[in-house]
Amino acid sequence: MNFGTIGAGTIAQAVARHLVAAxxxxxxxxxxxxxxxNEVVSTLGPLASAGTVAQAARADMVFLTVPWWNVEAALGGLPSWDGRILVDATNQFAKADPLEVADLGESTGSEWVASLAPGARIVKGFNTLHARYIIPDxxxxxxxxxxxYAGDDAPAKATFQQVFEGLGFAPVDVGPLRDGGRLMQVGGGPLSALHALRQD
Structure with a gap:
């Protein structure tokens, strides 16, 4: 598989570093x-490259890591996803200072993201962990x-699970985007910001 990131901040770089190392x-x-x-890519290693958002979005699995207020612009104008996997790592903060959670009514953040990415198979993941827990081994x-992680597409979730199990994480499927997404969502989801380890 090949991978892409839309966004190049701390979360994107942490995930990319694990993938490149593998x-x-x-x-x-x-x-x-x-x-x-250029500097970001040079620190990630020779398997990482810089591209446009459209180029990154052509990957088999793409990570959306931009701030919530930039999601619509980041996904706007991209062609149909044609079944590629889009991992939504965002949290629906309407603004940063002070932090304010966007009111989406009955929908979850990833359901809204799905509406902006026609043809994508959405998996919610990496939004519950602070960067300091993603960066290390x-x-x-x-x-x-x-x-x-959560999602409505079972094969997409199985692929996500396989990739990140292989990288050393302990992935836990918490259900579909609506129910599982609520568990993971900022502003009340009990899994939001929960750091825990699985003892094998």
Missing amino acids: GHRVVVSNSRGPSTL PRHEAGRQLLF
Whole structure:
């Protein structure tokens, strides 16, 4: 598989670093263009490259890691996803200072993201963990880092599980985007910001 990131911040770089270390190719993108990512790509290693958002979105699995208020612009204008996997790592903060959670009514953040990415198979993941728990090796002396995920497409979730199990995480399927997404969502979801290890 090949991978892409829409967004090139701390979360995107942490995930990309794990993937590159395991021998996967990753195209990293941001809103400012590939020329602004030379330093980032050089730190990730030779399997990482900088691209446009459209180029990153062509990967088999793509990670959406932009701030919530940039999601619509980041996904706007992209062609149909044609069944590729889009991992939504965002949290629906309407603004950063002070932090304010967007009111989506009955919908979850990932259901809204899905409406902006026609043809994508959405998996919610990486939004419940602070970056400091994603960056290091997920295999610790006390156990493996739990990684909660949700989605409506069983094969997409199975692929996500297989990839990140292989990287040393302990993925846990918490259900569909509606119910599982609520468990993972900021503003009341009990799994939001929960750090735990699985003892194997």
